Amino acid sequence: MSDDQKILRESVRDFAASELAPNIPSLDVKQEFDKSTLTKFADQGLLGVSIPEKYGGSGMDYISTAIVSEELEYVDAALRVIISVHNGLNSMGLLQWASEEQKQKWLKPQAEGKRIATFGLTEPNAGSDVAALETHAKEDGDFYILNGSKMWISLADVADNFLVFAKTDMSKGSRGITAFHVEREMKGFSSGTIHDKLGVRSGNTGHMTFDNIEVPKENMIGELGEGFKIAMSCLDNGRFTVAAGALGCAKASRDAAVKYAHERKTFGKEIGQHQLVQRLLANMQQGIDTAELLIWKAGWMKNMGIRNTRETAMAKWVATNVASQSADDAIQIHGGMGIAGGPDGYPVERFWRNARAARIYEGSDQIQEIMQGQYAMGYRQDKPLRKELPKWVPS
């Protein structure tokens, strides 16, 4: 790690531990999103980590975004989700695809933390099958008229800016999708919250509806029909933050398990002395080391400006499964105590609940598996894009 990355890690770790961690268990129980978290993130500069300084960010390298994600999810996934949608899916998408004028107008306030952003792709009937989108935008003079609804949108109820994908040509499948920059203030926009999720209960997840929204033509991101490519490259960045967050969750599970294995005694010795407990911890460490290397490899490729769709997907697939398994094993090590959470209990059951959904969103386990199989067979190849994520230039 460079000195900047070390300072960043220390700073985010201390910030998260003292400003955010104490409230998480009770927010999780109450299923409450604390809006002041966004203000705190903005104040710390967390909302523009790898966005260049000329667009209002900090100009740190892409691995720094992974470090921030990891440290935040070490505390709770709900905190990392903000980075995934605001920084990863939306802002880095604008950085890659938006015009210079659009970047100054929309990316800059986002990176400065003045406008909160999220990403609207998934619909009730279109998850893994993106081409099945039903939201559509119809050309009308200087506008596109946007109609439809989106589901499972993180920060749906609190974000200001939305990168929305809609069909502009219903006959064309994935080639008929176009990306638009939509704002909450636009007439016809409404949103709602989804409650009773298994995990990420202190995060805001919701749905949104577009009712004849007049979206100005200059709000189109990229070209007409380029939306699918844009969405996929946004996922290259979103998945990167999900992977890094999962690594944080795995490390938190391991640390909680190690602590408990030192404290708890059975049959006259620390339970960590039992070899079957050691096996669980060894497996966690194996997963953590593997996931960390994959994430750093993907981050390095981003820094160098090398296409990394396959590598990022691999990191996401491995890391989210490592997190899920580590949290599960950490519960096992905690025994009965492991299922007692909340402010007075142990955190591992919360980690377990949080880890689960990450194996579904931003490409389910199955999608990841199919992708890697297709890459192996040569059925799937990444063609150069009209616009690539800019490589990192140290300032």
Added chain:
Amino acid sequence: MSIAVFLESYNGKLVKAAKEAIGVAKSIGSDVFGIAIDNNVDAVIEEAGKLGLSTVKAAAGITIYHPAMYSRIIFNAAKDADVVIFPGTVWGREISPQVCVKMDATPVSDIIKVVDASTFKRSLHGNKIHATVKAEGKIVLTVRAGIFDVPELGDGTANREEITSEVAEGDAMIKLAEILASSSDRVELTEADIIVSGGRGIGEATNFKLIEDLATELGAAVGASRAIVDAGMRPHSEQVGQTGKFVAPKLYIAVGISGAIQHLAGMSSSETIVAINKDEEAPIFKIADYGLVGDLFEVMPKLIEAVKAAKKSA
């Protein structure tokens, strides 16, 4: 070998750490003299005599502490000594380096054991490591408070040698403008034989009354863990541990303290440790002589009553 010891006192009374420093001085050699600065210096000399000092160099009539002036007086009195010993107090830590500079001596601070006249044990890295060091030349020592025994009181008397103090240019730059007595009349943590400390298990600030009540019955000082100091429930002056105070009383009662390593570093040298905690896995139980596994809210009221009863029957 000539050994000088600074007899830190306040209003005519030696502080406990200074008594401990006398003990350290006597364990290094027999040619020991004290240096006293007080507005009631006679009382200090008398107390030092009883603790076994035969000579005290005394500066009378100084009514208020001044770091530079104290350093000068002590340097003038101690400059021919081979070892100068300071108690491990705020004043001791403030003056000793200045005396060391004037003497061009070798500083060895915060010792926890005397091996011989030039070899000492120190506690490093927040008491995670103990190191033995050998020093050459004249030595200026500070002694960690709470570790060494206070010499037994005898009926000796100390000879008094007068030392003078002059005001120097620059003294007027700084003054001790005000001394606010501690808000409670409770004994200070580092002076106490018994300490009752509260931790996270206390829950709310108002519940700390249980700690205070037991401390009152025992004539004890009140301590706190880092968790509740950081939560703003108690002042930092009460914090025991690596970033708080190092204490080693005869009896330490840890109430609702789980025993983070940083806390243990600050109190594990206590002679007898009592822990009250409902979590029987709490690390504090690893070092507690009396580990009471129970709910502090049930145990503490009964303990307070039991101590009251024990005092009556004694």
Added chain:
Amino acid sequence: MKVVTLLKVTPDTETKFQINSAGTDIAEDSSIEYIIGPYDEYGVEAAIQIKEKLGGEVISVTIGSGNEEKSIRKAMAMGVDSGILINNADLKSSDPLSIAKAIKEVVEPLNADIIICGKLATDTSDSFIGPALAALMNIPVISEISSLEVTEEGVVATRDAAGRKERFESKFPVILTADKGLNEPRYPKLPMIMKAKKKPLDKKDTAGTEIRKNVTQVKAEFPATKSAGKKITGTPDELVSELVTGLTTKEKIL
């Protein structure tokens, strides 16, 4: 207002140490994370707050042996304007008085109004440099302060001394040493981390300073652990009764 903060870089207080093969010191270990000494960090925060209130500049001064640059950059990311790194590994293993003299050589020409450092180096348990520097420079010192107010005229600082609160007033220049409670050090904000890279860091040698090694560390060991504790279980009445009996008859404390 010109403020100099003295930074000592120390192993993270969470570090688990090993003893070296000679048994004289902690083992060199590349996995040890180095941080700004916790008390020095209160000094850094105080210095930045003074600058924010009254203007001026903050300069940090560090004695180095190779692990310092990250921590100096962190201080800069918090708000320190520039740094001086005295690179001299010999000095680090010398006695504290030589270190104080080396610091004086560098700090005195800066003509600072306030010099601030931590009350204690948590690694070596020394609380020497601040007051020693005061004697070497012949200026006042207020050590172990837990509150501070600075105006154009001077400083007012309070501290806890054996249960009393002492309030000092001093004119400039003055040396302060910081205790916990003085402030809450800030976490560097991300844009500041990047800006810190461009702040000037002057690396100096102190070839002229006499290095005295009057203190030799001959042995390092882990403290003896207290024998395993004794757990008492039962009803609250039984617990209290067993404790009080023990304290009165066995320990003879009550």
